[in-house]
Amino acid sequence: MGLDTVKAKPHDRLAAMLSDEMAAVNALIRERMASKHAPRIPEVTAHLVEAGGKRLRPMLTLAAANICGYDGPYHVHLAATVEFIHTATLLHDDVVDESAQRRGRPTANLLWDNKSSVLVGDYLFARSFQLMTEPGNLRVLEILSNAAATIAEGEVLQLTAAQDLSTDEDIYLQVVRGKTAALFSAATEVGGVIAGSDPAQVQALFDYGDALGIAFQIADDLLDYMGDSSATGKNVGDDFRERKLTLPVIKAVAAADEEERAFWQRTIEKGKQEEGDLEHALKLLNKHGALEATREDALGWSEKAKASMAQLPQSELRDVMIELADFVVARLY
């Protein structure tokens, strides 16, 4: 394969194809993240905005609307709304997880304090609701407010399920839908709704976002045991140290003998971790093929996302979104 056939990454191609509209989204985000009265707000939000992030979710909204032939202005508002909800949940997640790093930079809760993260997150939530009312489309409001509720519910469920060895793959999936897939599926669905697409196309867009989000999160949880911190901005084994019961461990626990079960109880349920425990955990994950099985699950969801998107009319944007579904699991090869 010659150099000329090497393609850019799909989210970079999306960014290039949507650059004018993303410029409008970024301008709107900067405008609405400001605060006339409270100087702490722009400090915290500028820190987040500068940290970058791929802006994948707003691009999904723009792309979905374009694929469905939308030519109005409001997909920009909805894209900004989706990014605001995402940013607000990041701020609150970092408080809940007591994180010190996000996107390779110190988190807001570390630079300022938990109070600022909680309240600036609330401000961004409120701003997102102001933004989403502007298109004057009630169905869009339903979808986005339902997504916000599912996100919070999933986070609370994770709080109680995370260190409970009886958590099974169904509960894991529910948590993942809440923490990741709900906003992906809302992002794509509202793009179709604002374009006035027919119900089958809107459903296909929802299904794409749902499956893409699940594939993305499973891949993320797998990379936590595989990846290196330079690629992910996270340290290998963070989830283990934070006693998070993610899919690889759920699979290993399901296959565990008595001694292994005692190990998971001590390290995850009781949180009594010692030197060498991460290495032993990795050994058990490999012994039961848990990492490989998790990878297969991620690939399956990626295939489902591609099949859903294939139901939409052919266009270059559609094809890049199909490639994106491959890309989120390409990190796992």
Next chain:
Amino acid sequence: MGLDTVKAKPHDRLAAMLSDEMAAVNALIRERMASKHAPRIPEVTAHLVEAGGKRLRPMLTLAAANICGYDGPYHVHLAATVEFIHTATLLHDDVVDESAQRRGRPTANLLWDNKSSVLVGDYLFARSFQLMTEPGNLRVLEILSNAAATIAEGEVLQLTAAQDLSTDEDIYLQVVRGKTAALFSAATEVGGVIAGSDPAQVQALFDYGDALGIAFQIADDLLDYMGDSSATGKNVGDDFRERKLTLPVIKAVAAADEEERAFWQRTIEKGKQEEGDLEHALKLLNKHGALEATREDALGWSEKAKASMAQLPQSELRDVMIELADFVVARLY
């Protein structure tokens, strides 16, 4: 005056006059506070719901709608929305303030943890936005999402202004509008809007809620230095110990000589408090007439609320709302 002319407290009379509609509001609150998936959510919300509270805000919405002749069902949704926003902000406030007591009971962050308070608060915010979309009235969505943004902005402003002796009465008022008056004024305004009232009446309802909220918060800040904990559920001097620059202290700082200024700098700005400091603070507040001047401000806002409400058509509900504006400052006599 005979016993038969002794009237019940205005919020109790409102509760009696609106009992059927409040029963519908309470049923809706119970229904929507539940969670199918995350058992922690009903645990935390039940704790809050059982703690009671006067449900003043939802009653204001119901009363405003009734005064304007509304006979549809949606004021119930809006009243529940307002209570959800209020409850969500209480959960987050208790995290931010590191409170141990609310309404005379241990706070949720103490019984569970800060994580649960943050995430269940987010859940209630999301639920409030689901609820407020149901009447299908876009103006109502604007008002309530604007109020949510003003609340968060006011809380962040308070965070940075609270321990800064240069905070003046204008900034204090901005904080109070954010933390209290914005939800009161939204509560009354949406009642008028859903009833389809004319702009002058809607404005009068907004002004009533705004002034009532400000009078209420000033009275609360004053009672922190006057009241006893059995009446307020708070300990006298809590705000002083938490280094909150409320109106009484702002007035005393403005009148302070050099030595007194050093005292406020040490106790509020630097937070180096010693035995006997609260007593000395009270002495300074009295010396400069700061408590009396604060009381006059509260009474002035109460009068403004009454004058605004007097612009609405006469009815028994209207007159009880006028009495309510007297009542919130009656604690100060």
